[in-house]
Amino acid sequence: MRPRRILTSDISHAHTLTKRAYSTDSYYTKLANRLLDAFCHTNVNLEEKTESIFRFASITLACYMEDIVADSGQWRAFSNLCRQMFGWPVPVYHDNNEEYYPDEPSMMAVKFLIWHAATEMDDIWWKPAIAEFDALAHAAYNLLMEEFEKALVNEKLTSDIDNMLEDAANDFYKMRTALTWMFMRCYITRSEAGELLLGRQLDNAVNAFQDSSMRFYYAINHCVFAYKIGPLALYAKDYLAALARVRNKMALSEDLDSVEVLPAYAFRMKAGEDGRTIELLCTNGRVINIKREEITLSDKELYKYDGCVASFVLYQNQWRLNGVMSPLENCADHWDELVKKDPDYMPDGLVTADAEWFLARTNGRQMLFFSGLDETISFLESELNFTGEVVKTLRDNNKSDLPTMLFIDKHEPKNCLQFSFGFNESINSPDNPFYEVEKAGKEAVEMLWNDDYVGTGAMLYMLDRGFLPGILNDGLIMQDNPTEVKDQDVRFLLRYMRKERY
Numbered sequence: 001m002r003p004r005r006i007l008t009s010d011i012s013h014a015h016t017l018t019k020r021a022y023s024t025d026s027y028y029t030k031l032a033n034r035l036l037d038a039f040c041h042t043n044v045n046l047e048e049k050t051e052s053i054f055r056f057a058s059i060t061l062a063c064y065m066e067d068i069v070a071d072s073g074q075w076r077a078f079s080n081l082c083r084q085m086f087g088w089p090v091p092v093y094h095d096n097n098e099e100y101y102p103d104e105p106s107m108m109a110v111k112f113l114i115w116h117a118a119t120e121m122d123d124i125w126w127k128p129a130i131a132e133f134d135a136l137a138h139a140a141y142n143l144l145m146e147e148f149e150k151a152l153v154n155e156k157l158t159s160d161i162d163n164m165l166e167d168a169a170n171d172f173y174k175m176r177t178a179l180t181w182m183f184m185r186c187y188i189t190r191s192e193a194g195e196l197l198l199g200r201q202l203d204n205a206v207n208a209f210q211d212s213s214m215r216f217y218y219a220i221n222h223c224v225f226a227y228k229i230g231p232l233a234l235y236a237k238d239y240l241a242a243l244a245r246v247r248n249k250m251a252l253s254e255d256l257d258s259v260e261v262l263p264a265y266a267f268r269m270k271a272g273e274d275g276r277t278i279e280l281l282c283t284n285g286r287v288i289n290i291k292r293e294e295i296t297l298s299d300k301e302l303y304k305y306d307g308c309v310a311s312f313v314l315y316q317n318q319w320r321l322n323g324v325m326s327p328l329e330n331c332a333d334h335w336d337e338l339v340k341k342d343p344d345y346m347p348d349g350l351v352t353a354d355a356e357w358f359l360a361r362t363n364g365r366q367m368l369f370f371s372g373l374d375e376t377i378s379f380l381e382s383e384l385n386f387t388g389e390v391v392k393t394l395r396d397n398n399k400s401d402l403p404t405m406l407f408i409d410k411h412e413p414k415n416c417l418q419f420s421f422g423f424n425e426s427i428n429s430p431d432n433p434f435y436e437v438e439k440a441g442k443e444a445v446e447m448l449w450n451d452d453y454v455g456t457g458a459m460l461y462m463l464d465r466g467f468l469p470g471i472l473n474d475g476l477i478m479q480d481n482p483t484e485v486k487d488q489d490v491r492f493l494l495r496y497m498r499k500e501r502y
Contacts, residue, residue, distance in 0.1 A: 008021075035140055038139040201218070277292060278291075
């Protein structure tokens with residue numbers, strides 16, 4: 001069956017949120033459909049997802065072409081980030097023989113965007129080095145090169161991106177609108193994972209807001225600051241900062257790099273002495289000051305409500321209300337109860353067992369290995385004095401009695417003690433007696449996406465020490481590269497697969 005034809009709206013969807021129709025839309029829609037036809041003529045079969053992969057890849061490549069011809073900065077910013085993070089301008093596909101320019105069609109980029117389209121549209125992880133992708137990439141690249149010199153330049157796309165960035169530099173709300181575009185629309189960073197996160201927040205808001213527009217307002221303002229997105233598992237502000245740098249908006253880039261987010265907490269409100277500010281005391285003890293106009297209550301209501309639940313964002317050295325605020329009445333009367341509900345609350349006389357505390361009891365070892373549940377619990381009880389709920393939770397999570405790895409994450413202020421079940425055979429640590437080469441070759445790669453069983457901190461610890469050779473030799477990694485390049489590809493895939501969970 002032939003895939004659905006691509007519409008102008010499929011192309012314009014990736015443009016900035018000005019919702020402007022461009023004179024070049026028709027050309028890039030035709031280009032997308034020509035790419036779709038070229039893919040169909042290859043006779044490549046990617047099983048049941050063939051049509052959706054072909055269609056999404058065609059739209060993505062047409063947007064890529066529109067971007068690089070106008071040099072609007074989207075691909076250039078992404079490529080710069082890849083070079084900074086992994087040493088290559090394009091993830092996964094590396095070719096020393098290609099003369100790469102970010103404002104011209106690149107075979108490496110085309111291959112990556114096709115692989116990216118396949119992984120977005122399917123529920124499996126496609127191996128990049130397959131003949132089908134190679135055939136699709138050659139068909140697409142040849143067409144893009146044929147069109148490159150005569151392609152229409154969408155100068156308004158570039159000017160609209162510049163205007164979006166200039167607005168963001170002068171207005172918090174317009175900066176947040178730019179983040180919304182990055183989260184939902186930009187052809188490189190939008191994803192099904194982001195749509196699912198937005199949908200989850202919309203579901204959470206059903207009971208709080210009857211009006212659908214208010215639900216969306218709440219949900220998207222939460223998402224754009226809370227979640228890592230896109231192929232590089234970065235926050236929307238980080239991608240926007242990279243785009244600002246390539247568009248020579250350096251002050252905006254620095255402002256975005258300095259953004260701080262306070263998620264929804266309970267606050268006590270008190271008018272400042274100058275009458276123009278409000279002092280907010282958070283349940284975790286932090287005090288921030290905001291301008292009076294940030295609180296959308298009348299002066300009369302401010303006397304009635306002495307607290308609120310809200311999220312705030314520090315942007316350009318000012319705290320700004322992010323999204324919806326829920327006022328609290330008589331907050332002072334039950335402040336102690338609110339403090340005890342704070343996720344950071346610690347009763348008097350208790351302290352958090354941090355990484356240093358645990359390492360002092362494991363003789364400095366960050367990673368320990370146990371044959372099964374009984375041995376793990378015996379160690380916890382005898383060496384760490386664990387009892388009760390912790391042991392019960394561990395038993396509930398490991399009913400199959402799988403071999404267990406315990407990892408102490410020095411970079412986690414809370415929850416630094418992490419357990420992994422069933423992967424001991426894949427970890428080539430000198431003090432791991434359970435390592436098996438054959439099992440590692442088959443099963444180690446699952447750790448890239450299985451964050452339920454292996455935390456990101458543990459993965460980076462093992463990659464830094466070369467404990468995961470089984471992943472380096474997996475077909476998901478291009479095998480004709482040197483070890484150091486394969487290692488960087490693994491680190492990219494770790495981000496790509498985990499996204500908001502990285």
